[in-house]
Amino acid sequence: MNNVVKGILLYVVGWAAFHYGLFDLMKPKEFSWIANRYVYFLLFVFYCIGFNLVLKLKPPISLNGLVVWLLGLYFYTNILYPPVPWTLLITYMMLWTIGTFLYISQDPVTFAEFRKPIVKTVIGEYKIARYIVFIALPLLVGFGTYKSLEPKFEEPVELRTVHPAPPATTKVHGKSYKLEGLQNPFRTDEQDNYKDSFPFLDADKQEYMKSVTEGGTIFFQNCHYCHGDQLNGQGMFSHVFNPTPANFVDPGTIAMLRESFLFWRVSKGGPGLPNESTPWSSAMPPWEEHLKTEEIWKVILFEYWYTGWHPRTFDEESSSGGGE
């Protein structure tokens, strides 16, 4: 086997073994004087010099130049830590290229040797190389330029308000509710016992748990198809909807909303969303058409009970419900 081919093979195989095998072992989380990325790099450089010396390969200067240049690139892109921004990388690589060139042109003999393949390519002694450099490369560059200049038509980003500000009042089953200050009539305990209810009568939470259980029944009859039986938005139908059904376990949904907001959203569903939530295609049905007012309150109670979240309350702050 030709020495040049042997050398290239040893470089490639060696690099792969170093990079994919040793590199991970040599950069533990804790910095140490032996096992660190710079020692690893030095080892790799020693390997490169070592096999050439041991096997007496005497590589041509063009291959040496290429390897030196690639070693610099490898150092700046993979070894140096923390990574440098690419503008700085280009500056470093320019300096490194100049350095490599100085190394190649250090004396007339090596420089002539380095020039030889280039000159042979230009004058046509290396036919295939000449085709590649003068036909394939320009075509490739031209194609790349064309691709980068070609206008692209990307979809505009959808800026959709997931939690719009609720209206001041909402009308459910013919009755008008002022959302500000509206509370769940069934919440009497679990730290959120509302003032105007009967917090201390229900000492062992029986009344509360009865409402929660009824809410659960309503949930599993109506809502789990979309919101999932673990309330995580992964119901069996959820995958076909965009926006996807809300995940109540996520801290970004009911945990930061008021029960009055939920009352409005559950009653009116997707069709009841205001303009800033467009383009809406929310599959959430307007539940006032199917559930009684107290059933809506109970299912809300259940959603909080199941997930362990507490609704936002009015005395913490008095801005309107959502506004995300």
Ligand code: HEC
């Ligand atoms: C057909 C599927 C479907 C069913 C059934 C369904 N929902 Fe929804 N629901 C959705 C989708 C989709 C959204 C998200 C809408 C959005 O992002 O605007 C949603 C949103 C919600 C929200 C708003 C959460 C938030 O963060 O604003 C609540 C509350 C809610 N659903 C409760 C219920 C309740 C209670 C039931 C059962 C009575 C139910 N859903 C049944 C699809 C469904």
